[in-house]
Amino acid sequence: MGAGEEERVNWLIEFFGDPANWSGPDGIPLRLLEHLLFSVAALALAALVAIPLGLWIGHTGRGSLFIVVAANLARALPTLGLVVLIVMLLGTASVWPVLIPLVALAVPAILVNTFEGIRGVDPELRDAAYGMGLSGRQVLGRVLVPVALPLILLGLRLAAIQIVATAAVAAYTGLGGLGRYIIDGLAIRDYPTVLGGSVLIVLFALAAQFLFVMAERVAVSPGVSRRVKVR
Template sequence: MNILDFVRAFFTDSSHWHGYDGIPTRLLEHVGYSLEALALAALIALPVGLVTGHLGRGGNALALIATAARALPSFGLLVLMFIWLGFGTLPVMIPLVVLAVPPILVTTYEAIRSVDPSPVDAARGLGMPEPRILLQVEIPVALPLILGGLRTAAIQIVSTATIAAYVSFGGLGRYIIDGLYQRNYEKVVGGATLVAGLALATLLVFWAVGRLAVSPGVRRGT
């Protein structure tokens, strides 16, 4: 059988669409882990990136932190957290958040720093306070790049959340891990296809958010 045969066999098998191990259940679990990790990473990285970018300080430190975080192996960190903290959501969230923080943090910083200084100086000349300058002048212009950082982090999370299955969690990784253990390559290929499809769907979601959230003038400029 080739890959297309495995894919067809997996998705046409009715047993894969029902029960605790069905595609809808595993997909919801995977999306839940991914959204939770992305939200936590954004809560950590966005404020730091926005403030440091606005102040123009800490760029070297952010780059160092991002490089160190990217060097950590997600699977090794997952196993270490599982041994240290035991079973639960936290050991899964930590490596996913550590993976997602660097692209959000660095991209947000660079996005704010890349804003044309002319409107910022004009806002200061009008007496606008610094928080309003950040919120009303810099963020709207930098939003396409900020969304780009969030999109990169989301794709990485969706792709890497499969490792949760190694510590007996659910999600689409269950098909890959269980399929390898059972030598059921139909299940392995089906799970990998679902993960790839979810990553593509994530790209489409961020494209739609960008169309809705970014003003047409900024879109044309970028």
């Protein structure tokens, strides 16, 4: 195919200028909302599994090998293959089967970074907290987690990136969301729709990235992020 510069701009005008693309079940607002809902649900589930597990493994040091294996495997596993296989085996009757690969591929990023964050806390800081009479749980909650927060949030951001991308791919097996424009557009060789959907997903991913960078600024303690000089 390969179109000229001008034609591609026309494609975008054609896609975004079409009023039919702005309402109804195929409309951009609803697709955007779907993509947001799947992504938030998958990220919440992944965080629910990965953060406690990462804190526990980081705090106790048990099962570190598991972390390394999970991280490497998640990188090598092809997302499309996992989505197709799981949806095929569990059926397309509900959204739940698709959420499994979304969550499974997001867990390692959060797990690894939470673990690294906790492990990376200065041992002297940890000992000082114990020395002040804090219990194991208090040390974790009041010292280790705040100091490890930048990495925990980084893990969440990387997981969100992964989820937004995988949710787009999962449109192939029938999931709603912005990926639909690419999959449906390709099926009928409607390239303006493919390009329009791609641009929407890129904007969505950038917005998510921006949100997380802002959250990192707000949530991380000034002493940890070194915005305030510590004597």
